[in-house]
Amino acid sequence: MEITLVETLPQAIHEVTAVGVIIKAVIILAVISAIAGFGTYIERKVLAFMQRRLGPMHVGPYGLLQIAADGIKLFTKEDIVPQNANKFIFMVAPIITAATAFIALSAVPVFPDFTIPEFVPLLGGVFVPSIASDINVGVLFVLGMMAAGLYGPLLAGMSQANKWGIIGSARTAIQFLSYEVVTGLSILAPIMLVGSLSFVDFNNAQSGGIGSWLIWQQPVAFVLFLIAGFAETNRTPFDLLEHEAEVVSGYATEYSGMRWGMFFIGEYANMITVAIIASVVFLGGYDADCTLGWLFIILKIAFFFFLMLWVRASWPHVRPDQLMWLCWKVLMPIAVVNIVITAIVMMV
Amino acid sequence: MSLEHFKNRNIGTQHYTTIDVGHTPVGAMQTFTQVAKRTVKGELFVGLWVTLREMINALFKGDMATVKYPFEKLPISPRYRAIHDMLRLLESGSYRCIGCGLCEKICISNCISMDTRYDENQRKEVSEYTINFGRCIFCGYCAEVCPELAIVHGPRYENASEQRAGFSLFEDMLTPIDKLNLQQEYDGFGAISPNADDNIKKTPLAY
Numbered sequence: 433m434e435i436t437l438v439e440t441l442p443q444a445i446h447e448v449t450a451v452g453v454i455i456k457a458v459i460i461l462a463v464i465s466a467i468a469g470f471g472t473y474i475e476r477k478v479l480a481f482m483q484r485r486l487g488p489m490h491v492g493p494y495g496l497l498q499i500a501a502d503g504i505k506l507f508t509k510e511d512i513v514p515q516n517a518n519k520f521i522f523m524v525a526p527i528i529t530a531a532t533a534f535i536a537l538s539a540v541p542v543f544p545d546f547t548i549p550e551f552v553p554l555l556g557g558v559f560v561p562s563i564a565s566d567i568n569v570g571v572l573f574v575l576g577m578m579a580a581g582l583y584g585p586l587l588a589g590m591s592q593a594n595k596w597g598i599i600g601s602a603r604t605a606i607q608f609l610s611y612e613v614v615t616g617l618s619i620l621a622p623i624m625l626v627g628s629l630s631f632v633d634f635n636n637a638q639s640g641g642i643g644s645w646l647i648w649q650q651p652v653a654f655v656l657f658l659i660a661g662f663a664e665t666n667r668t669p670f671d672l673l674e675h676e677a678e679v680v681s682g683y684a685t686e687y688s689g690m691r692w693g694m695f696f697i698g699e700y701a702n703m704i705t706v707a708i709i710a711s712v713v714f715l716g717g718y719d720a721d722c723t724l725g726w727l728f729i730i731l732k733i734a735f736f737f738f739l740m741l742w743v744r745a746s747w748p749h750v751r752p753d754q755l756m757w758l759c760w761k762v763l764m765p766i767a768v769v770n771i772v773i774t775a776i777v778m779m780v
Numbered sequence: 781m782s783l784e785h786f787k788n789r790n791i792g793t794q795h796y797t798t799i800d801v802g803h804t805p806v807g808a809m810q811t812f813t814q815v816a817k818r819t820v821k822g823e824l825f826v827g828l829w830v831t832l833r834e835m836i837n838a839l840f841k842g843d844m845a846t847v848k849y850p851f852e853k854l855p856i857s858p859r860y861r862a863i864h865d866m867l868r869l870l871e872s873g874s875y876r877c878i879g880c881g882l883c884e885k886i887c888i889s890n891c892i893s894m895d896t897r898y899d900e901n902q903r904k905e906v907s908e909y910t911i912n913f914g915r916c917i918f919c920g921y922c923a924e925v926c927p928e929l930a931i932v933h934g935p936r937y938e939n940a941s942e943q944r945a946g947f948s949l950f951e952d953m954l955t956p957i958d959k960l961n962l963q964q965e966y967d968g969f970g971a972i973s974p975n976a977d978d979n980i981k982k983t984p985l986a987y
Contacts, residue, residue: 482831484838484845746827762815 448561455548456564460537468700469499475741482745509689516593517686525591526691529584529698536577537701538564540708541631541718541729562718563631570631571623574709575615578664578702582608584695585666585673589683600682603672606752610759611663611670617767618656621774622646622713635717645716652770654714656763658739661706663755666699668744672752707736856935858967861918864911865934866954867966873957876930877950879904883922883931891915892922909950913939924970932966 473488473496480487488495513519541562548558567573582604589601623629625646626637638644647654663670674682681687684695711717711732718729750758805811837843847854856862868875879896895908923932934953939946955963965971973979 478835481835481838484834484843486844486846486848489848742828742831746831747824762819766819 449558452558452560453564455558456560457538459560460542460564461534464534464537464542464701464704465697467704468697469503471700471703471737472502472696473499474737475744478738478741479745482742506690506693511689511691512686514593514686518591518593521587521591522686523691525584525588526687526694526698527584528587529581530694530701532577532581532584533698533701533705536574536581536705539567539570539573539577539631540705541635541712542708566630566632569629571619571629571634571709571713574705575619578705579608579612581698581702584698585683588687588695592683592686594685596680596685597683599679600673600685603679603752604683606756607663607666607670607672610756611660614656614759614763614767615660615664617764617771618653618660619709619713620767621650621653621771624771624774624778625649631712631717634713638716642716645714647714650714650770650774652766654710656767656770657710657714659763660759661710662740662743663759665702665706665740667703667740669747669749670755671749672755675749703737703740704733707733707740710736856937859969860935860937861920861923861933861968862937863913863934863939864922864948864953865932865966866909866950867930867932867963868955868957868960870960870963873960875906875954876928877906877909878928878930879906880927882925882927886921886925888919888921889915889917906950910947911953912945912947913941914943914945920969923966923968926970929966929971932970933968935964 476498477487477495488498491497491501513522548560563570585604586601586608589597589599589604591597622634626634628634628637634646638646662668666673672682674684676682679685684692687695708729711729715732716728718726805814834843838845866875866877879894881894881896884892884894891912891914893908893910893912894906896904897907899905918933920933923929926932931953
C-alpha cells in the first residue's frame with residue numbers, strides 16, 4: 433500500500449492544471465516585461481561599449497536603476513492622441529503589438545517546469561509547466577502570432593494622420609511581405625527533418641549533445657532564419673519601420689508615454705521569442721535530462737539577444753527596396769534550394 | 781613634408797592612391813556573379829569584429845572615450861585662455877602688477893578698468909582693478925601685453941553664471957598669499973619662450 437502511494441504520487445503531481453497554466457501566464461507576463469525593460473538597459477550599455485562610451489551610469493550603481501527612471505517617465509507621460517487620428521485604432525494598435533508578442537510566448541518553452549512547494553497557501557503542490565500551452569503546431573502558432581503582431585505598426589501608422597506614420601506603415605507592409613516567406617521556408621527544412629511542429633519534439637530530436645544540433649545539418653536554414661528574424665523584430669539592419677534618420681520615428685511618430693512603451697515591450701518580447709525559437713529549433717534547446725539544461729538555453733537566448741545588439745552596433749541598415757530585393761531574389765531562392773536538397777537527402 | 785609640398789596647389793597629383801572598388805557589373809550574368817560572391821564573402825563579419833574589438837578595448841584595456849566631466853576633467857593646454865589670474869612675486873609675495881595700465885589700454889572690449897595711486901613710498905599701487913567678464917572675449921591681449929606677467933590666463937574655464945555681468949575684483953584674481961607656493965608660472969601668450977636664454981643677444985650699442 434505504501435509502495436504504490438510513493439510510485440503514483442509523482443505522476444499525479446505532474447498533471448497540468450488550469451491553475452498551473454494561469455500561474456505560468458502570470459510569470460511569463462511579469463518576467464518577460466521585466467526582461468524587456470532590462471533589455472533596454474542592456475542594449476544601451478552594449479551599444480555604448482561598442483562605441484567606447486559608458487552608457488547610463490548615474491541612476492543607481494552602473495546606471496542599473498535607469499530602468500526605473502525610464503519606467504516612471506513612460507508611465508507618467510501625457511498620453512497624447514492627435515486631433516485627426518482615428519482614435520480607437522490609434523489607441524488599440526500598441527495593445528496589438530504587445531498582446532501578440534506575449535501570446536506568441538505562450539507556445540514556446542520559457543523557464544523550467546516546477547512544482548510550487550506544499551507550504552505555500554492555496555497554491556501549494558500546483559505543477560507549473562514549462563510551456564503554457566504545449567500545442568502540436570507550436571512553430572506555426574508562434575510564427576503566425578508574430579506575423580499578426582505586424583498589424584500593430586501597420587494600423588498605428590495608418591491611424592495617426594501623420595505622413596511619417598503613413599510611410600512607416602507602408603514600410604511595415606513591405607517588410608511583412610518580404611521576410612514572411614523566408615521565415616516560413618527557412619524553418620520548413622528543420623521541420624521536415626524532425627517531422628513535427630512541436631517545440632518539445634524539436635528539443636527531443638536534438639537531445640544527443642552538441643553533435644545532434646540541427647545547425648550542423650541545416651546551417652543555411654539557420655542563417656536564413658536569423659536574417660528573417662531580424663526583419664521580423666524590426667532590428668537593424670532591417671529597422672525600416674521607425675528608422676529615425678529617415679522617417680522621424682515611422683509608425684511610432686505620434687505615440688507618447690505608455691502606448692509607445694507598449695510598442696517597445698512588444699519589440700523586446702519579440703526579440704526574446706525569436707531568440708528562443710532559434711535556440712530550440714537550431715541550437716539544441718534545453719536538455720530535459722540535464723539539470724543545467726535551462727542554464728544553457730538561457731545562455732543561448734542571451735547570445736542571440738547580444739547578437740541583435742551587436743549587429744545593431746556594427747551594420748548599416750538597408751533601404752526598403754534592398755530588403756525586398758534581398759528577401760525575394762536572394763534569400764527565397766536559397767531557402768527553396770535548401771528545402772529541395774534536404775528533401776532529396778531525406779529520400780535517398 | 782617640406783615647404784614646397786605645402787605650396788603645391790595641384791592636389792590630387794602626388795601621393796594619392798585610388799582604392800580598387802571593382803567595376804559595375806554589366807549584364808545579368810555579371811550581376812549574378814557579384815551577388816553570389818558577396819553572399820558567401822565574410823565581409824559582414826569584419827564589421828562585427830571591429831565593434832567587438834572596440835568593446836574589448838573599451839572594457840578591458842581602458843580605452844574608453846567617455847570623460848565623466850564634472851567628476852574628471854581633461855587637462856587643458858597651457859595656452860588656453862580662461863578666467864584671468866593675478867600673479868604674485870615668489871620672493872616677496874607682493875603682487876606683480878606695476879599699475880602701468882597697458883592691459884586697460886589694449887583691452888578691445890573695454891572690460892578692464894583700473895585706477896592707480898601713489899602709496900606712502902611714492903610707488904604706484906593698484907587701488908581699483910576690475911574685469912567685467914560679461915564683456916570679456918578672452919582674447920588674451922592683456923596677458924600678452926603685460927610686461928611683468930602679472931595678469932595671465934588661469935585654468936578656470938567653468939564660468940557659467942546666473943547674470944550676464946560678472947565683475948571680478950583684483951583681490952579675487954590674486955593668488956592667495958597662503959597658496960603662493962602653489963602658484964603656477966604661465967606658459968601662454970606673453971610668457972617667455974622656453975628657449976629664451978638662447979635668444980638673448982647683446983644690446984646693439986655698436987652703432
